[in-house]
Amino acid sequence: MRIVFIGPPGAGKGTQAERLVETYHMAHLSTGDMLRAARDAKTEVGQKAEQYMSAGELVPDEIIVAIIAERLRQDDCRKGYLLDGFPRTITQAEALDKMLAEQDTPLDVVLELKVPEEELFRRLAGRSRADDTPEVIRQRLVAYREQTEPLLEYYGRCRLLKSIDGLGTVEEIFDRARAVLDKLN
Ligand code: AMP
Numbered sequence: 001m002r003i004v005f006i007g008p009p010g011a012g013k014g015t016q017a018e019r020l021v022e023t024y025h026m027a028h029l030s031t032g033d034m035l036r037a038a039r040d041a042k043t044e045v046g047q048k049a050e051q052y053m054s055a056g057e058l059v060p061d062e063i064i065v066a067i068i069a070e071r072l073r074q075d076d077c078r079k080g081y082l083l084d085g086f087p088r089t090i091t092q093a094e095a096l097d098k099m100l101a102e103q104d105t106p107l108d109v110v111l112e113l114k115v116p117e118e119e120l121f122r123r124l125a126g127r128s129r130a131d132d133t134p135e136v137i138r139q140r141l142v143a144y145r146e147q148t149e150p151l152l153e154y155y156g157r158c159r160l161l162k163s164i165d166g167l168g169t170v171e172e173i174f175d176r177a178r179a180v181l182d183k184l185n
Contacts, residue, residue: 056139
C-alpha cells in the first residue's frame, strides 16, 4: 500500500504512523525525521532546513521534493510506504503525483487524522521539545492551516481522501485507521 498520512502538528500522527507501518509492513517516510537527522548530522541541507524548522515554518518545497524523490527510489519502498508529513503544500503534492505517475505507482489512500485546533494547542503546549515555544507552536499551526489544509480538497477531488477522528485513546484511533486500510485490501 502507498499511503499519505495527513494531520496537523500535535494530532498524534507519529505514534499512529509507527503502529501502521509495523502492522502493514510499509516503509515509514517521515520528512520531519529525515530533516532532524540531516540537521543533527550538520549536512548542508540540514543546516538550511534548521532555520525554517526552528521558526515553525515549512522548509522550501524544492529541498523537500529532492529528499523524497531520492528516498522513493530506494528498494524498501517497493513493499509500500506511508508518507508521514509529506506532502505539506499543493506544490509538493503535484510533484509527488508526477513522480508516482512516471513510475505507474499511484497512491492507494490519503488518510487524514482530524483534531480540533484548541486540542492541538493544548497537547503541543504539554510537550517539551525545544522548538515548542508558544510562538513556534502557533506558527506551525498557521502553516498547517494555510499551506497544508488545502491538500484535503485536492485529494478529496480525486476521491483518495479518508478522514478519521483523532480524539480518543491511541488504540481507538488505531482501530479507526485500520478499518479504513482494511477496506482497501
Ligand atoms: P514534523 O516532524 O513532520 O512536524 O516536521 C518538523 C518540521 O520539519 C516542520 O515544522 C517543518 O519545518 C519541517 N518539515 C517536515 N516535513 C516538511 C514538508 N513536507 N515540507 C516542508 N517542511 C517540512
